[in-house]
Amino acid sequence: MPHELSNPLALIAELTHRCPLHCVYCSNPVELQSRSRELSTEIWSRVFQEAAQAGVLQADFTGGEPLARPDIVELVRAARAAGLYVNLITSGLPLDETKLADLVAAGLDHIQLSFQGAREEIANEISGTRSHAQKLRVLDWLRQHRIAVTLNFVIHRRNIDQLEEMLAIAESSCATRIEFANVQYYGWAFANRENLLPTRAQLDHSLDLIKREQERLQGRIRIEYVVPDYYAKYPKPCMGGWGRKLMLITPRGDALPCHAAQVIPGLIFENVKDRSLREIWEHSAAFQKFRGENWMQEPCKNCDRREQDFGGCRCQAMLLAGDAAATDPVCSLALMRPRVDAILAAVNLNSVSLGPALTRPAWLYRPNPA
């Protein structure tokens, strides 16, 4: 197998699980890793060197809030020096003008500023923090710098009707990309799913609007729209295929094929403190587990789409079907699809009888790690 193995292309560096926000759909695992076990600056720097040598082109700094690391400027410099394209995914909360200038001077290529809504009230409710006004300040500071700017809006039932207002924020800024990513249901979002899933009517309306806006803004702002897996006909090619393109390193150095891989029982993750990135990519049992097609069951095994979507998401199969090797239950061909339909039916029925959620749901907020 290793001889036909492709290179990893992107390294997702989950620098810390600490975060000033407490978003109800956070994609971090429910078991957060503590500050005392986070990797040192030196180890991260070595990991960036190894990544570039293994063929990785881009490093995505994420968390938690990557700016919670006091050495963040040094880490940007180290990744850039290793030859990587450096992308920072941030809430913008711990940022000031000096820190931003330092990050750009250190070689930051791209900043993705996350928004929780178009309006202060909903944004603050979702993040459990007063955060919206600061993001607008950061957008203003970004005009001074020559880096790529993407606005990331996480979309769900409570803000999907604000897409036009979100686009207006992007249009009045220097952003050239906007990502509307509907929440997917893992980790904290799984726990809050019934209050986050949009209705079918909301989703259809949003798809029409996005299509119009993509045409109107062509050549100015690139709009990406990611629908909730639960409403899709076929699954997404999760992570571009297990162990095919991406590696995720957790704050304490575990190498994962996917953000949520820890929900799959029995997987053993190698740590970058013990092995080189290339060794892990080529030999780690966790990366081998769902690589290629040998693990597939029916209907994936003989499906024409198996090289397009690679069976979908293993973690979603675990969460919804109780079997990580099952076809992703969001697939219309999957044996377990009725489970997803039942979840959607409940959401769509409730919304008819109750109307749009006017009252504040009983959110389960993500806390901070020890």
Added chain:
Amino acid sequence: MPLELNSRPRLAPGCRLGENNQQRVLLMPERALRLIGPSLEIIERCDGQHTVAAIISDLQRIYAKAQPQKVEQDILGYLALLEKERALNFEP
């Protein structure tokens, strides 16, 4: 300004040339493009100095055996694609 013969393409902020495994690539947000042959020669000239017309005539010289009109069409198509990707801005 739009893509015209006298506009000067320049890589957009956050887009730059990189190298990996001895291969040149155009790095941009969430994407990377392998640059081989003429695509590299075009991108190297997207510096805010060369006009579109100058890039075309440079490449027509380099690829003297190709039909000049075809070279022009290919370059305009490639620049339009990169503009759509938001990898290029066109300056006066």
